Amino acid sequence: MALLELHDLNKHFGGLHVTNSVNLALEAGEIHCLIGPNGAGKSTLFRLILGEHHPGSGNIFFAGENITALKSFARIHRGLSVKFQVPGVFKGLSARQNLEIALQSRHRGAELAQEIDRLLAFLGLEAEQVQTAGNLSHGQKQWLEIGMAISLKPRLLLLDEPTAGMSPEETHMTGEMVQRLNAEGMTVLAIEHDMAFVRQVARRVTVLHLGQVFAQGSIQQIVADERVAAIYLGQAHA
Amino acid sequence: MNGLVSLFRSLEGSQTVGRGPGFWALFAIVLAIACAYPLFSDGYTVGNTVYFFVWVFIALSLCLIWGYGGSLSFGQTAFFGIAGYGYGVLTINFGSAYGFTFVALFLAIGMAAMFALLLGYFMFFGRIAGVFLGIVTLAVTLMLERFMAQTAGPEWRIGSARLNGFNGMSAMPPLTIPWPGGPIVLIADIGLYYFVLGLLVLVYLGLRILMNSSFGNVIVAIRENPERAEMLGYDIRKYQLITFVIGAALAGLSGVLYTVWGQYITPSSMGMTAASLPLIWVAVGGRSDLTSTVIGTLVVLAAFQALTIYGSQYALVFMGVLLVLTVLIAPNGLVLGVMNWLSRLISRYRGAK
Incomplete structure (x- = not known):
């Protein structure tokens, strides 16, 4: 059964359609990465899942329960947890x-x-x-916040750019930690630009572009997808 | 015995400066001096000291809401006034027999707290924060002042209590303890001194326990990063509201004690000057620590009174200068700065030994 399901989620900021009919199902136990160019609506999607923003239309289901109207803290009680993009310590x-x-x-x-x-x-x-x-150093702040997020023993951990500002070794260590947590049964949804990290951990990848799900599949399928290369991964991966 | 030890534990923690036997020995000495002080002084001076103590509660309320909670309330005087007038209306109507003055004290504080619950609910659940919280609370206290200012006419009365506009409400009975051999009246003298000193110690220790508890942790977390606090599963608006209500009750206690002390209250106690002075005491002392707030408030008040006697209006200008200097030199508060410096000095001395 899907742990998290987003049904036709829409969000407008004024005339800007930042989340455009997004459907996403996250299987329990998977590590799922969300990638896409800046402004694709990745962080907004996180805020919708966490209840910091409320969708104009659409529904969010967590473990079968419709949590669309719940306040943020109540969603945390249901088993969600997050590490923010800017370290929130x-x-x-x-x-x-x-x-x-x-x-x-x-x-x-x-x-x-x-x-x-x-x-x-x-x-x-x-x-x-x-x-x-x-x-603390930037990396240490990241670790500290990851520590706070996992201390809640969440069923679903949301990570918004967990390795930003980390050295390649630190990134790799973070990847290993995510895999260890996942082995203990934690489902992970991560926004990440660092493709090394995505390759290391992701079982499935969703590409967001202009607020829409642009592509979805295994990391091999995504890297091989020429359309994705054109909008995001660019020549480096082509 | 174990209970006593754990009680002592709960008085100390990362949220309050001052710990260990040294600090508590000093605390005991200061308390002993405060208890013995009326024996070596005259009634007038003791009464004047009570006046200083009365203000510490509103300062502590600001320390709680602003220093620990991070929400600047500019209108603690609103709760001060509501409770002060509340006590006046209640006791003028129902008298002081059967210990009613103490019932009135609690009822008046309750009124201030209920008002804060209502106001706070709309502010915190309406997501008013930061400077806007200060503006709203200031507007509320100024509105109350303006309202009370126009109640000079005889038609403004509640039962037999005339509100009296800027002439002020007066002649409410002082706190009276019913006693077999005749009631004990706590006029602004030694009796009231011990009563207020007792309250002060209770409130100070109670707040220390509160701030070093898990509740206090959440309050400080909300000050540091409300979003993170909520994303750890805390219903932050509920915590903010509870803190605001506790603060309002403390400000209300100040208001009742002030009214009891002088048997007099006027709308100016909710005006602009009255509203800004507690901010200065707390900022100068060190808003994020209870002990610094108490010391800072007493020192600044004593200095302010001395200046008022000798320099009249210049005292207010001096207060402004003091605030500016504090913000420039020691933004966390002068007393707190000195205390932190002292504790660093002591630990260095210990390290050297």
Whole structure:
């Protein structure tokens, strides 16, 4: 059964048709990448899924439930979680406190402290735990926010450009982490421009263009698609 | 014993400056001095000190909403006024027998809180944030001031309580404790001093516990990044509304105590000057910390009063200068700056040893 289904989703910003009758079904357990040129409507689609924007028409189903009218926090309670494009950490608080805020609704007391320690170790941020999150490097902020997002133990993890600003090694490590999380049963939907990352993790790829689903298939099919090369991947992959 | 230890734990945390035996020893000393102080002073000075204490609650309300929550409310004086007038209307009508003044105290605070619930609901669920929140709250307090200003005529009365416009409402009974040997009246003197000091300690410690709890964590998270906080599953508007209502209740407590202290309240207590002064105390002290707010408020108030006595109108100009200097030199607050500097000094000294 599909974990997430988008039915005929439409969104206008003034005269701009940013999401144009998008249909998308995400199977439980898959890693799905969303690619497309700038302005294709990828981040808007994320905001619609998360409830930050509301669609003009269309429906969103999560695990069979229509969540189109639910508020964002309620969608998170259903099992969604997100890492934003611009790292959304609590800049004035320590890295440890960032994770505490993410974890405190599931754990208390000594158990909470243990969970934070475990997550810090998993993210490789043990040495930075007392640092103010705003002073971390860009990559570390990305990791910290990914940590907050996965600490909710979501059924579906949305990643908006998880590897932006990361070195090739860091990108590869992020890819491995995503695969590990997926092996534990987490479904992942990622927006990504880094094709190395997409090749590494994606089982299926959807190309968005001008607010519409332009192409969909395995990474091999997408890379081989001349129409995709023409609008997005360009000569580098042709 | 274990309960006591865990209570002490919950008083400390990353949200408040000051922890460990050293801090609490200092706290105990200051408290002991505050308790002994009326024995070495005269009734007038003690009464004057109560006046300073009265304002700390509205400062703490701003510390909570603005410093911790990140929403600048410019209109805490609206709740101050509602509760102050509320107490006046209730006690002038129903008197002070059977401990009713304390019932009136709670009812008046309740009115302010209910008003905040209504106003806050429309603001937070209508997604009014940032500078607009400040504008709306300021408009509300100024509107209330304008409204009360035109109630001088005899037709403006609630029961036997005349609202009295700018002449002010007066002659409400002070807080009165019913007692077998005759009621104890807390006039602006030693009795009221201990009552307000007790409240101050309770509120300060209570807020410390609140801010270091998981609730406090969420409040600070909303200040830092509301979108992220919501995407961790927190219903941020609910948290903002609760904080706003608690803040309004504290401002209301200030209003009641002020009215009780002078047995007098006028529309000016909701006016522009009244609305801006708490902002200055809190900004100068250090809005994101409870202890800094308390110390800052008391110091600035004492300085302000001294200046008013000697320099009259210049005191307000001085307040403005102080605010500008704070924003330029120590944007997080002067007292907080000094406290952080001290704690760095102490830890360096410990490290050197």
